Each structure stands twice: as structure tokens, then as C-alpha cells.
Amino acid sequence: MNSIIEVKGLAKKYKNGFQFGKVDLSIKSGRIVGILGENGAGKTTLLKCILNILHRDSGTVNILGKSLEEFDSEIKENIGLVMDDVFLPEILNPKEIDSIMGNLYQNWDSSEYYNYLNRFNIPLDKKIMTLSTGMLKKFQIAAALSHHPKILILDEPTNGLDPIVKNEVLDIFTDFIKEKGNTILLSSNITSELEKISDDIIILDKGNIVLEGEKDKIIDSYGIVTLNSKAFDKVDKKDYLSYVVDDEGYHLLIANKSNFKKKYKNSKIKDIDLEELMILMVKGVK
Amino acid sequence: MKGLLKKDFLLLKSVALPIIAILVMLLVAGLVESVEVIYTFILWSLVIVTAVFNQDRFHRTEEFITSIPDGKIKAVKARYAISIIMVIVLSLAVFAFAGINSILHPNFYYTYVPIIVLITIAFSLLGFAIWLPITYRFGILKTSLISGMWSVGGMFAILFAIKKPIYKVITNYTMDRIFMGCGLLVFATLCLLYVSYIISIKAYLKREK
Numbered sequence: 001m002n003s004i005i006e007v008k009g010l011a012k013k014y015k016n017g018f019q020f021g022k023v024d025l026s027i028k029s030g031r032i033v034g035i036l037g038e039n040g041a042g043k044t045t046l047l048k049c050i051l052n053i054l055h056r057d058s059g060t061v062n063i064l065g066k067s068l069e070e071f072d073s074e075i076k077e078n079i080g081l082v083m084d085d086v087f088l089p090e091i092l093n094p095k096e097i098d099s100i101m102g103n104l105y106q107n108w109d110s111s112e113y114y115n116y117l118n119r120f121n122i123p124l125d126k127k128i129m130t131l132s133t134g135m136l137k138k139f140q141i142a143a144a145l146s147h148h149p150k151i152l153i154l155d156e157p158t159n160g161l162d163p164i165v166k167n168e169v170l171d172i173f174t175d176f177i178k179e180k181g182n183t184i185l186l187s188s189n190i191t192s193e194l195e196k197i198s199d200d201i202i203i204l205d206k207g208n209i210v211l212e213g214e215k216d217k218i219i220d221s222y223g224i225v226t227l228n229s230k231a232f233d234k235v236d237k238k239d240y241l242s243y244v245v246d247d248e249g250y251h252l253l254i255a256n257k258s259n260f261k262k263k264y265k266n267s268k269i270k271d272i273d274l275e276e277l278m279i280l281m282v283k284g285v286k
Numbered sequence: 287m288k289g290l291l292k293k294d295f296l297l298l299k300s301v302a303l304p305i306i307a308i309l310v311m312l313l314v315a316g317l318v319e320s321v322e323v324i325y326t327f328i329l330w331s332l333v334i335v336t337a338v339f340n341q342d343r344f345h346r347t348e349e350f351i352t353s354i355p356d357g358k359i360k361a362v363k364a365r366y367a368i369s370i371i372m373v374i375v376l377s378l379a380v381f382a383f384a385g386i387n388s389i390l391h392p393n394f395y396y397t398y399v400p401i402i403v404l405i406t407i408a409f410s411l412l413g414f415a416i417w418l419p420i421t422y423r424f425g426i427l428k429t430s431l432i433s434g435m436w437s438v439g440g441m442f443a444i445l446f447a448i449k450k451p452i453y454k455v456i457t458n459y460t461m462d463r464i465f466m467g468c469g470l471l472v473f474a475t476l477c478l479l480y481v482s483y484i485i486s487i488k489a490y491l492k493r494e495k
Contacts, residue, residue: 053352055494073355081353089293089347091300100296103289104354129345 002065004029004151004183005050010059012049012207020045020207022059027185027200032177034198034215035187036278042207043187044083044155050185051081051153064150077106080144083155088143090129094122097143105147116142120165133160141169145176152176154186158193170197191274201274205282215274222277223257223269226250239263242284253280290351290364297341298334298368305334313383317390327380328409331372332417338368339426358490362422366483369414373407380406397461404468411475415482423489 007025020042027033035043048054050061052068061068063075088097094117102108117124120138122131131139137160144152152173158166174197176182188194194201194215201218203211211218227235232243232250239260240252254260257269272280298305309330342348351357381403388396421429455464 051353053349076353076355076357083349083353088350089297089342090345091341092293092296096296100289100293103292104357104360 002029003027003062004064004181005185006060006062007050008060010046010049010061011057012045012054013057018042018045018207020049023207023209025202025209025212027183029181029183030177031199032173032184032186032197033200033202034194035185035202035204036189036191036194036274037187037204038278038282039189041204041282043204045207046204047083047153047155047185047187051076051079077147078150080147080149080152082137082140082144082153082157084159088128088140091127093125093127094139095124097128101143101147107147109146109148112148113142113146116145134162134165137161138165138169141172145172150182152182152184152186154184156188157186158188158190166193173197191278195274203278203281210281211277218277219272219274221256222272223254223260224272224276224280225252225254225260225264225267225269227252227267235264242280242286244280244284251280253277253284287360287363287367290357290360291367293347294338294364294368297338297345301337301341305330305337308333309379313379317383317386327376327383328406328413330379331369331376331410332413334372335365335369335414335418336426336430338365339421340430343426359487362483362487362490365418366414366479366486369418370479373410373414376410377403377407401464401468404465404472408468408471408475411472411479415475415478419482419485419489422486423493425493 003026005025005027007023010020010023010025012020018040023046035046037043045054049056049059050063050068052061052072064078066075068075089100092100098110098113101113102110117139120135120142122135122139122142128136128139137157141157144154154173157173158169161169170193173184173186177184186194186198198215200213201211201215202209225240226249228249232252235252240254243250243252245251253272254269260267261269312327312330342351351361354360381399384394384399384402385396388394388399417429455467459467
């Protein structure tokens, strides 16, 4: 499978001290890749650095096999973007946006755009700034999809949506990925959502990738073992990735359930979900 | 570029009333009080383009610009295009205003009209050539705060300082020479505007937003 987004040695340092470590990333075509991380972990920064909205201090980004610096126009024609703070001119209405976008994207499809607006019940003559959070998000999704992009980059795309619309939007993403070669890169705090639709996951912590891989393989392989302090002392540090302690005891994150089971025969290993995985990767004691 | 130019005009539409009000005030002041008000028209075109920059900042569209294909280059092109359009509108307004003044005021000869139009075009272009790259380098907020008031004041000072030499030139030289001089001035400022456009693109591409 070809890499559709290839990031090498991406680094970014802010004046406030936040630092993006050297990030290497390879996103395969035809996948839904979910980026997880707590607030401030660098999810939006990573997406913006990939798109050159924020300047990188170092590193290279190739999208669709081409450098973004050299082929900005060609690459961005193929990217649909939904971001909280990347606003379409909010004083305008969806009708006016259509006439603007039609001149900005070669592949802009007005009928597709109006279909989405109709489907999402978005009024044509209402200023964008007067739309509710959910409406605004749906409008952004409609605009992002209407120039037939190959890649969708979505930052918290379902924030503010009610469960019905959320499901509808997730279905749209699933339909989008069915078309050959289409790829989605999305960040979210909602782990259940990523668990539902993503093929691969990336967990970010303080600007560094702490885990990446195929979601199903990770879920199959990783697990949690809960031990009391006496049993915990007997476990070799190499056999777990991190742990958290609470009233129930020590919760250990293990990377390979079968290996652990072989070594500690009496241990009870629990399956893990993305939320537990993220908490243990980010907040756990290493 | 067409899309962003359209966006700029749609944004301008939302602040059309105050812009027209300023123009009407200038016209009335010029007709009733002093013909020198004509020079402040130069600032009017700068005010309009500043309004577009401010609208972009206010409605947070700068990141949107960076997210579209060749967005920053298209945005600079559109902004220079709107500046030139504003200079054309301005020159028509000055032409009409100076023409009316030449009818109303006997000491204001109609031969002055094209000269004044050419001078206002040259100075407007010069204003944009200086002001746009600074704005693209530092952003509209910093530019307005740091240099805005000074440059407006400075522009007035320059305009009133050159007023006498202009009339001196008008009275001492033949009309052919004056027209040629003014034409050259416009050509020089157009060249300067092109250089300014190249600098603006480089400055904007370097800037993060």
C-alpha cells in the first residue's frame, strides 16, 4: 500500500516552550487514521504543520508523493479540511461561499455542495456566523467534501453535533473512504468514535507520538492487568509499558497479551479499549 | 484570485455604508470649504483596503486563506487587484470632483483637473506600494497600531508640503512638460507597485498566518 502522507523529522517549537519532537509519520492510502491525545498534546499543531498552515522548524512533508512547498496548489486541490479555527468568511452566507469556492477549487462541484446543504438542512441565505455549532460543523463538512478531495483532514469533526447527526457524519466519512484511494486523517478526543471508524491510530503526548499502528492489531495485542502491590513488585519492568494506581490496585498496560500470559500464568488480562489505552499511555507511570 | 477578489468585495459590502459616508463627507467638505480636500481622497482608497484587511482579521479568514490552493499568492494578487480597482475608482471620483470645482471656483482652471488626477493616482499607488508589503510582513493589527496613525499623519504632512511646489510647477512649466512629468510619475509608481507586490508575496509566504 502506498503512503499518501509521508512526514519525516517534523519539528516545531513554540515560544511558550511547547515542542514538537521529531515526528515521523506514514499514512497509507485508503485508511482512516485517528489521532488521539489529551488537550494540548499537539493534535491540531500536527495537522496544521502537515498542511503548512503553521511553519515547521524542520522536517519534510510529502502528500500524494509530492512536496507541499513545491506543489501547494495541486496538493491542496485534493485536500478537504475541517478545522475549528480555519474559518470560511463567517459574515457571508452559504450561497456566497459557493461562488467564492467555485473560483478557488478547480473541482468545485456546486450541485454536490447544494446536495449536502440540503441533506444537512443548512439555510442558504443565513450568515455563517449565525449558524449553531452543529450547523457550522456540518456546513464545514459540506464545503470540505464538495471539491471531491482525495484526503480529508478533520480536526474534532463531530464536536458539538447531536448523536443523530454525529452518526450521519460518520456514515458520510465511511462512504468517502469507500472510494478507491481516499484517505481520512482525523483528530478527536472522543475515543469511542475513533474506535468505531478508524483503521489506524496515533496517540500523541506532549508533541510526541507515543503509539501508532493498526487499531485492531493494537486492541488485540494490548491489554490491562490489575495487580496488588505484592504481585506488582514481582513483575519485570520490561513486561509492561506503564501503570496507574487506584483503589483497586496497580493497572498495568501490556503490549503483548499472549507473551505476558506465558510468563505470568495466573494473571488475569483484560481487553483494552482506546480510552484506557490513551490514559495509560499518556498518564501512566513509565 | 477571482474567488478571493469576490470574497474581498463581499466583505467590503458589509462595511459599505461608513465608506460611502466618508466619501460624501469629503465631497461636501471639498465643495463647501477647500479644494485641497482633494488630496485626502488618496487616503480614502487606503482606508478601503485597510477595511478589507480588518474584515479578514475580524472574521478570522487568514487561516482559511492558507488552507486553499496557492491561497497566500492568490490573496496577495486579489489585494493588489482591489487596490488598483480602488485607485481607478478614486481617480474617477477625483476627476468628477475636480471638474465640479473648476466650474464652481473661477481660479481653479480646468487644465488642472487631469494633472490633479494623475498626481492622486501616483500618490495612491505609492501609498499602496509602501503600505501593503509592511502589512503582509507584520499583519494588519501591528501595522495599523505602529505605523497607521504615523503614516496617515505623515501622508497629510507630505501632501500639504508638496501642495505649493505642485502649483509652482503648474505655473512655471508648459502643460506638455507637466503632463509628461505626471505620466512618468504614474509609470514610476506602477513599477514600484510591482516590486512591492513581489515583496508582499515573499513576506506573506514567510509569515505563519
